Amino acid sequence: MSFFRRFSRSPEAVIGASILGVLVVMALFAPLLFPRDPLSIAGPALLRPFQDWSLPLGTDRLGRDVLAGLFHGARTSLAVGLASAATAIIIGTIVGTLAGFAGGLTDEALMRITDAFQTVPGFLLALAFVSVIGPSLFVVVLAIALGTWTGPARIARAEVLSIRERDYVASARVIGMHPLEIAFREVLPNALPPVLALSSVIVAAAILTEAALSFLGLGDPNRVTWGGMIAEGRTVLRSAPFLSIIPGIALVLTVLGVYLAGEGAVETTAVRRGRS
Amino acid sequence: MRRAFILLRRRLIGSIPVLLIVVIGTFLLLEAAPGDAVDAYIGTTGGDAGLIESLRQSWGLDQSAGTRLAAYLWSLAHLDLGYSVTFSRPIRDVIFERLPNTLLLMGSATALSFGLGSALGIVAGARPGSFRDRFLSIGSLALYAVPGFWLGLVLTVIFSVQLRWFPSSGIETIASGKTGFARTLDIAQHLALPVAALGVIYLALYLRIMRAGMAEVWRMDFVLAARAKGLSRRRIVLRHVARNALLPLVTMLGLQSAAMLGGSVVIESVFSVPGLGRLAQEAVSSRDTPLLLGIILVCAVMVIVINLVVDIFYAVLDPRVGASEEAA
Numbered sequence: 001m002s003f004f005r006r007f008s009r010s011p012e013a014v015i016g017a018s019i020l021g022v023l024v025v026m027a028l029f030a031p032l033l034f035p036r037d038p039l040s041i042a043g044p045a046l047l048r049p050f051q052d053w054s055l056p057l058g059t060d061r062l063g064r065d066v067l068a069g070l071f072h073g074a075r076t077s078l079a080v081g082l083a084s085a086a087t088a089i090i091i092g093t094i095v096g097t098l099a100g101f102a103g104g105l106t107d108e109a110l111m112r113i114t115d116a117f118q119t120v121p122g123f124l125l126a127l128a129f130v131s132v133i134g135p136s137l138f139v140v141v142l143a144i145a146l147g148t149w150t151g152p153a154r155i156a157r158a159e160v161l162s163i164r165e166r167d168y169v170a171s172a173r174v175i176g177m178h179p180l181e182i183a184f185r186e187v188l189p190n191a192l193p194p195v196l197a198l199s200s201v202i203v204a205a206a207i208l209t210e211a212a213l214s215f216l217g218l219g220d221p222n223r224v225t226w227g228g229m230i231a232e233g234r235t236v237l238r239s240a241p242f243l244s245i246i247p248g249i250a251l252v253l254t255v256l257g258v259y260l261a262g263e264g265a266v267e268t269t270a271v272r273r274g275r276s
Numbered sequence: 277m278r279r280a281f282i283l284l285r286r287r288l289i290g291s292i293p294v295l296l297i298v299v300i301g302t303f304l305l306l307e308a309a310p311g312d313a314v315d316a317y318i319g320t321t322g323g324d325a326g327l328i329e330s331l332r333q334s335w336g337l338d339q340s341a342g343t344r345l346a347a348y349l350w351s352l353a354h355l356d357l358g359y360s361v362t363f364s365r366p367i368r369d370v371i372f373e374r375l376p377n378t379l380l381l382m383g384s385a386t387a388l389s390f391g392l393g394s395a396l397g398i399v400a401g402a403r404p405g406s407f408r409d410r411f412l413s414i415g416s417l418a419l420y421a422v423p424g425f426w427l428g429l430v431l432t433v434i435f436s437v438q439l440r441w442f443p444s445s446g447i448e449t450i451a452s453g454k455t456g457f458a459r460t461l462d463i464a465q466h467l468a469l470p471v472a473a474l475g476v477i478y479l480a481l482y483l484r485i486m487r488a489g490m491a492e493v494w495r496m497d498f499v500l501a502a503r504a505k506g507l508s509r510r511r512i513v514l515r516h517v518a519r520n521a522l523l524p525l526v527t528m529l530g531l532q533s534a535a536m537l538g539g540s541v542v543i544e545s546v547f548s549v550p551g552l553g554r555l556a557q558e559a560v561s562s563r564d565t566p567l568l569l570g571i572i573l574v575c576a577v578m579v580i581v582i583n584l585v586v587d588i589f590y591a592v593l594d595p596r597v598g599a600s601e602e603a604a
Contacts, residue, residue, distance in 0.1 A: 012414070016516075042304060048404035112293045112294055112297060113297055115297075116294045116295075116297035116576075118534065119294055119295075119298060119316045119469045119534065119535040119576045119579045119580055120298060120301075120534070120572055120575065120576050120579075121534045121535065121536075121541075121572075121575055121579070122534065122535070122538055123538030123539070123541055123542070123557060124537065124538055124541060124571070124572055125572070127541065127556060127557075127560060127568075128560075128565075128568050128569065128572060129305070131560040131563070131565075131568065132305050132308055132309040132565060133308065147538075204421065208423050209514050211423050211425075211426075212423060212424075212425055212542045214424075215369055215425050215542065215556055216541075216542065216545060216560070218560070219563075227423075229430065230425070230426055234429060237429060237432065237433060241429075241433045241437070242424070242430050243501070244433075245430065245433070248296065248423065248426035248429070248430070251423055251426065252418070252421050252422050252426075253421075255421035255422075255423075256417065256418055256421040259417055259420070259421060260417070265588070
């Protein structure tokens with residue numbers, strides 16, 4: 001049975017994948033559907049949702065279109081979530097592979113550095129990093145990755161420790177391959193699956209961290225972010241709570257979609273491996 | 277007890293290089309920050325180029341990076357975290373003033389998430405695959421997807437703005453003059469919402485680990501033996517299955533402490549709780565980098581200590597841990 005047919009059998013996985021699909025469409029078509037700058041004024045201030053059909057979700061304190069913000073915010077959330085998860089997984093697998101394959105002092109040093117990063121609360125580290133270097137999309141991605149690469153590193157190392165004893169690694173040594181080439185061309189690709197199984201959790205955590213950073217005013221100031229919208233709405237929380245609640249619901253649905261789709265994909269591949 | 281001491285000694289020695297790496301990391305971040313302590317000081321008081329030069333000299337900022345790192349380490353060894361320009365006080369004093377509030381918030385939130393999470397985990401794991409189990413599993417996943425700061429705002433809207441049950445910010449009523457029990461009650465009322473916002477999210481984590489652990493234990497032979505002995509289902513679930521699935525949760529308690537501290541930064545900002553997290557946000561907005569890095573260092577030490585305590589507790593609970601080292 002194909003991957004997709006088995007994947008589509010699990011209702012949770014289908015729901016998760018549909019949410020992500022809608023989100024990707026929102027992110028891709030945001031500039032087409034809402035060509036105006038989402039940070040520009042679109043109508044009267046503090047318009048409630050479902051009053052004016054040209055501004056279906058209403059406007060914020062400065063009269064900016066909430067729906068346009070939601071669409072453009074999806075771009076930022078997805079881009080930052082995917083980019084920082086990818087960065088974290090790349091750094092983590094490289095460090096984990098090096099530590100596991102080299103062993104000895106290199107392993108000891110790299111793992112102590114991993115310990116140190118795990119000791120510092122990831123969110124505080126991201127906060128400090130962004131506030132020292134200055135908020136831009138690239139810095140935010142790097143800051144989130146700094147706090148999340150340790151998980152992939154530990155898993156990759158554990159996997160490499162068992163892989164490096166296999167026969168094909170020994171034969172690669174015998175034919176005179178360079179150790180670094182063995183580590184990155186033979187060992188690393190085989191250590192990747194368990195790390196990738198973790199990717200949905202990492203993406204979800206990255207999206208939540210980005211939202212929290214922009215909620216505290218440390219996001220890229222030139223972009224709409226859901227966290228920033230929630231913070232903006234917070235100033236009028238008593239009179240117009242919908243301004244904070246709507247982008248929050250979008251956040252919850254996104255993260256839930258990532259979890260559900262990720263869990264479905266991991267279960268589907270696990271079943272396939274178990275059968276073959 | 278001897279096992280615990282051996283473990284303690286080994287872990288304490290192991291945490292020294294880790295702490296050293298954290299310190300070097302914070303020093304590098306401090307170096308990367310634009311401007312130095314003199315710039316920050318002059319920014320508040322003003323002064324001419326001559327004063328700047330002499331201040332740099334007397335504070336040792338004209339030395340090489342290596343010398344300054346050594347000086348930084350030396351002052352840290354004396355528990356001197358430096359001077360906060362924003363508060364015009366030593367950083368150590370500012371941090372220790374805020375620390376109890378954060379510990380109270382974190383402790384209560386941990387108790388809530390651990391207690392309720394493991395209890396619901398037992399309910400879900402008692403009959404794996406049942407409707408109750410599926411409902412709780414999906415519900416916990418949905419909870420885990422909720423950003424803490426947003427949950428805090430929603431709770432504020434419901435319980436503070438609409439129902440007026442709890443105050444929306446602060447840690448106690450200012451200048452109320454309350455003492456003793458009345459003051460405790462006042463603080464509890466102020467902390468109810470932040471503790472709920474922080475605790476409910478991590479509850480999902482404990483629920484899921486408990487449930488997964490119980491599903492594992494159900495397959496073990498001793499459960500079959502207990503069943504064959506004719507023990508009631510309730511007794512099997514509570515005394516045999518849940519008890520053995522509880523251990524991984526204890527480990528999680530230590531591992532989650534760093535995430536909890538990170539989460540409390542945002543929650544304290546939402547509810548204006550004067551704790552370490554709120555202090556971190558204040559340090560960011562006033563660009564007080566030495567203060568921010570001091571907070572990071574204190575948090576790192578706290579995480580190490582919490583993990584140490586959890587490990588010892590674990591060793592006391594599980595006689596297998598560290599037994600081989602004692603023999604060696």
